[in-house]
Amino acid sequence: MITVNNLTKVYNGTTVLDIKELQIAKSESYGLVGNNGAGKTTFFRLILDLIRADSGYVESDNNKVAGNELWKHYTGSYLDEGFLIEFLTPEEYFNFIGNLRGMSKGDIAEFLNTYGDFFNDEILGKKKYIRDLSKGNQKKVGIIAALMGSPSLIILDEPFTNLDPSSQIRLKKIVHEHQAKKDVTMLISSHDLNHITEVCNRINVLEKGLIVLDLQTNENTLQQLESYFAV
Amino acid sequence: MIFKWLIKNQWKETFRSSIWQKNLVLNIIMGFGILYFIVNFLLIGIFAKKLLLEIFPDEDPVLRFNSFLLYFMGMDLLLRFIMQSLPTLSIQPYLHLPVKRSNLMHYLLCKSLTSPLNYFYFVIFIPFAINGVAYYYSTATAIVWLLSILMIVWFDNFLITYFKRQMGIKPLVTLSFAVVYASFYFLDYFKIFSIRHASEAVFTAIMLNKALLLIPIAIVGIVYYINLLFLKKNAYLEEIGKNNAKKSVNAKDIGFIKQFGVIGELLNLEIKLMLRNRRGKMLLYMTPLFVCYGFFFYPQETYMNMGSMLVFVGIFISGGFMLSYGNYLFSWESAYFDLILSNNVDYKKYFREKFILLASATAIAYVLTLFYAYYGLKIIYINTACFIYNIGFNIHVLIYFSLRNKKYIDLNKQAAFNNQGMSAKNIVVMLPAMVLPVLIYSPFSLFGHPFIGLSILSSIGILGLVFHNKIMELIVKDFHSKKYDMAEGFRQRS
Numbered sequence: 234m235i236t237v238n239n240l241t242k243v244y245n246g247t248t249v250l251d252i253k254e255l256q257i258a259k260s261e262s263y264g265l266v267g268n269n270g271a272g273k274t275t276f277f278r279l280i281l282d283l284i285r286a287d288s289g290y291v292e293s294d295n296n297k298v299a300g301n302e303l304w305k306h307y308t309g310s311y312l313d314e315g316f317l318i319e320f321l322t323p324e325e326y327f328n329f330i331g332n333l334r335g336m337s338k339g340d341i342a343e344f345l346n347t348y349g350d351f352f353n354d355e356i357l358g359k360k361k362y363i364r365d366l367s368k369g370n371q372k373k374v375g376i377i378a379a380l381m382g383s384p385s386l387i388i389l390d391e392p393f394t395n396l397d398p399s400s401q402i403r404l405k406k407i408v409h410e411h412q413a414k415k416d417v418t419m420l421i422s423s424h425d426l427n428h429i430t431e432v433c434n435r436i437n438v439l440e441k442g443l444i445v446l447d448l449q450t451n452e453n454t455l456q457q458l459e460s461y462f463a464v
Numbered sequence: 465m466i467f468k469w470l471i472k473n474q475w476k477e478t479f480r481s482s483i484w485q486k487n488l489v490l491n492i493i494m495g496f497g498i499l500y501f502i503v504n505f506l507l508i509g510i511f512a513k514k515l516l517l518e519i520f521p522d523e524d525p526v527l528r529f530n531s532f533l534l535y536f537m538g539m540d541l542l543l544r545f546i547m548q549s550l551p552t553l554s555i556q557p558y559l560h561l562p563v564k565r566s567n568l569m570h571y572l573l574c575k576s577l578t579s580p581l582n583y584f585y586f587v588i589f590i591p592f593a594i595n596g597v598a599y600y601y602s603t604a605t606a607i608v609w610l611l612s613i614l615m616i617v618w619f620d621n622f623l624i625t626y627f628k629r630q631m632g633i634k635p636l637v638t639l640s641f642a643v644v645y646a647s648f649y650f651l652d653y654f655k656i657f658s659i660r661h662a663s664e665a666v667f668t669a670i671m672l673n674k675a676l677l678l679i680p681i682a683i684v685g686i687v688y689y690i691n692l693l694f695l696k697k698n699a700y701l702e703e704i705g706k707n708n709a710k711k712s713v714n715a716k717d718i719g720f721i722k723q724f725g726v727i728g729e730l731l732n733l734e735i736k737l738m739l740r741n742r743r744g745k746m747l748l749y750m751t752p753l754f755v756c757y758g759f760f761f762y763p764q765e766t767y768m769n770m771g772s773m774l775v776f777v778g779i780f781i782s783g784g785f786m787l788s789y790g791n792y793l794f795s796w797e798s799a800y801f802d803l804i805l806s807n808n809v810d811y812k813k814y815f816r817e818k819f820i821l822l823a824s825a826t827a828i829a830y831v832l833t834l835f836y837a838y839y840g841l842k843i844i845y846i847n848t849a850c851f852i853y854n855i856g857f858n859i860h861v862l863i864y865f866s867l868r869n870k871k872y873i874d875l876n877k878q879a880a881f882n883n884q885g886m887s888a889k890n891i892v893v894m895l896p897a898m899v900l901p902v903l904i905y906s907p908f909s910l911f912g913h914p915f916i917g918l919s920i921l922s923s924i925g926i927l928g929l930v931f932h933n934k935i936m937e938l939i940v941k942d943f944h945s946k947k948y949d950m951a952e953g954f955r956q957r958s
Contacts, residue, residue: 281806285948300944305808315802315955318733320740320875332729333808362740382808 234259234386234418235280239289242275242442250275250442252289257420257435262412264433264450265422266458271439273422274312277390280420281310293386309334309384311375311392319364323356323374326363327381334382341381348377351403369395376404380411387411388420393428401428408432426462430455466563470571474578502587509591513599526596526671527664534663536585537616541645544624569695573688576625582617589613601671608674612667615680622687629694726810730817737796741875744796747788751825754784755832762839771909772902774843775921778850779898782830783858786822787897790862791869793818798872798954805951811940815863819936822859826851849918849925850901856925858897860935865893867939867946870953 237255241248250272257263265273278284280291282298290297293304310316318326331341345357355370363371372395379387392408393401405428411417412432423429429436430450438446438461446461448454516525558568576582589610598606630637651657670676724731738744761767761777768774780787789796797804804814830851836843901921908917928935 281802283802283805283948283951302810305806308806310806312802315800316806318800318803320737321733325736329729329733330807333726335808 234261234294235263235420236292236295237289238292240276240279240286240291241288242272242279242284243287248442250279252276252442252444255437255444257418259418260412260416261435262408262419262421262433264429264436265420265439266424266426266429266436266462267422267439268462270441272442273439274390275442276439277310277312277388277420277422280388281308281312304386307385308388309379309381309386310388311372311379312388312390314371314375316375316378317363317371320362322360322362323366324358326374327378330378331381334384336382344381345377348407351377351400351407353400369397369400372396373400380407383414385416386418386420390422391424392421393423393425405432426455426458430458466567467571470558470568474575501584505585505587506591509588510595512588512592513596524600526600527668529592529596530667530671531660531664533613533616533667534659537620538645538648538659540585540617540620541624544620545628566692566696569692572695573622573625573691576621577618582621585617586610586613597671604674605671608677609667609671612670612677612680615677615684618684619680619687622684622691626687626691626694629691629698726813727817727820730809730814731821734796734817734821737875743873743875747785750788751785751829754788755781755829757781757784758833758836758839758843762836762843768840768842771846771914771917772906774846775850775902775905775917776898778843778847779854779858779901781833782826782847782851783854783897785825785829786854786859786862787894789825790822790859790866791893792873793822793863793866793869794950795866795869795871795873795954796875799875801951801954805947811943812936815936815940815943818863819859819932822862823855826854826859845915845918849921852922852925852929853901854925856928856932860928860932860939861897862893863939864942867943867950870950872954872957874957 235255235257237252239254240250240252242250249270265276267273275284279286280293280298282291282301282304286299290299292298293308296303298304318329321329327345328338328341331344336344349357351373356366356374363374366374372392376389376392379389392404396404408419408421409432412419419433421429421433434450436446436448436450436454436458437444438448438458446457448457512529513525516523516528520528593606593610597609627638627641648657648659652659670680738748758777758781761773767777794801830847833847834844836847904920904924905914905917908914908920
């Protein structure tokens with residue numbers, strides 16, 4: 234699904250990302266962990282063609298993402314607040330995104346219905362703009378919007394941060410549901426080693442821009458990761 | 465002790481502010497603007513005595529000058545109401561620290577006094593105090609006189625601070641202030657109450673009996689105290705930050721636009737952007753002014769005979785909105801630019817939407833200005849040519865140049881005189897957009913063929929429309945390589 238070749242990104246003379254070769258297969262759930270500044274967000278931005286690579290390229294479904302808009306039709310993503318339109322109400326935002334992804338009004342209503350639990354009555358029908366929601370609720374809006382229109386590639390940057398414990402558990406359930414669908418590839422980054430081992434079947438550790446560990450998740454993975462990050 | 469730190473931090477805040485890191489060209493232009501005003505004011509101050517003696521030869525120029533001081537106070541209040549911003553957010557980082565709340569309040573209030581803009585007027589008053597007041601009276605009188613003016617400035621400062629703060633909480637209080645202000649104006653206008661005489665009486669009395677200076681000082685003290693009480697009552701974090709008065713959501717979609725698929729969706733979004741954010745609203749309030757701009761020119765014979773001036777006006781009245789919105793075209797959406805880039809938005813449609821937005825705003829403005837036919841058909845010919853030029857040429861130029869604007873705009877910052885997100889490029893674009901048509905038209909008009917000039921302007925516009933698709937294609941191509949830098953710039957949010 235995703236092929237990375239010789240990808241580097243340099244900021245002010247420091248190489249913040251350097252991935253020689255990486256293949257992420259269709260319907261894989263790929264997890265990315267790493268300390269602050271390891272290059273997780275940079276990597277995701279490169280996959281979404283939001284920043285220019287200094288060398289190399291990313292291919293999505295065998296097409297280079299740079300200078301190409303094909304990947305947009307099947308990719309849903311939420312990285313940060315830059316993906317939210319703060320002066321819209323959540324409903325308006327969902328409608329906007331839903332329309333862009335070719336959903337009808339009925340589709341959107343039906344889709345949102347299934348996330349009633351996750352929204353916990355704090356998001357829909359509140360007559361509030363997104364800018365007036367709490368950080369956690371803003372995040373929920375962004376994540377759910379990324380899932381609209383059944384994308385076959387879903388990219389979420391630290392989806393669990395800022396969510397309350399119940400919401401984290403519900404989000405895990407939601408993620409699992411989407412993974413169960415045929416041919417859905419998911420890329421998730423997290424600082425929480427527990428969460429990432431629970432939702433991903435392959436985990437990469439990024440350190441200072443380099444992939445230093447590439448693990449297929451099994452019962453030892455969590456321990457491996459914990460010992461890697463122990464100081 | 466704490467004041468020392470607060471002042472230190474304040475100093476850093478000022479000098480590390482992004483204003484100084486703005487483009488050099490812009491700083492120079494602004495520098496010249498400020499210098500221009502200082503020189504003008506200085507000249508007024510120096511020659512005020514001479515002027516007053518010429519106009520009122522038998523009267524004491526100082527007393528005459530005094531009679532204008534209350535008008536000055538009124539003007540100052542009005543200007544402050546529009547321009548002065550509230551120094552609020554900056555105390556947030558201190559509220560949780562072991563600092564006495566009342567100290568912070570004092571600091572906050574006094575901080576506004578440190579703005580150099582407060583003392584700008586003294587460029588007029590000090591020369592007059594020296595060659596007028598000190599000359600006719602004494603140096604001590606001149607000092608007292610300057611102090612009394614200083615009290616006006618401080619009074620205005622605190623009064624406006626108070627009413628501006630109240631505006632978020634009790635708008636009626638601010639409204640009543642406006643009513644009082646306006647009634648003074650009318651009382652004076654209908655000669656029921658003479659502000660001129662009151663002004664002369666008050667300030668002359670202070671000059672002659674220096675102890676009376678205590679009265680304005682006391683008044684400033686009272687206003688300060690009122691402010692302090694108000695702050696103490698309201699200084700909680702939740703009330704300081706945003707406008708806490710959360711207005712109810714106006715969840716209106718403009719139905720018929722929605723039919724146009726993705727383009728309609730994007731148009732709707734941008735209309736909401738304008739309606740729901742301060743900066744956008746301010747632009748919308750200004751737009752009628754652009755349309756009415758003609759009233760300054762058309763009734764006057766001198767302008768009516770200056771064809772080039774009319775072309776300039778013509779470009780502006782139909783293109784006012786287009787120029788001021790289009791200049792920042794993508795910066796308006798800087799807060800969610802990443803979303804646009806990574807979502808299923810076809811760039812061709814995205815640019816088409818931008819064009820439609822600007823073109824329809826221009827068209828609406830054009831239709832509204834048809835009533836200027838009252839001042840002669842000539843106006844309509846000129847405005848029509850300008851309208852075509854605007855749509856066919858200027859819009860494309862604006863879109864092209866706005867790809868080079870990488871500054872983030874905070875939509876909820878106050879808009880009047882807010883040049884955040886502005887760079888020298890914006891000015892550079894505005895100039896050709898407004899000056900180029902004048903340059904094209906003028907030679908023909910000078911040699912007595914204004915219609916050829918207008919035809920050329922229209923032809924340029926029509927050519928632009930004919931090649932619209934081709935031009936847009938090139939712009940979209942350019943966008944593919946520019947978008948990274950734009951997105952990168954928009955992510956820098958300070």
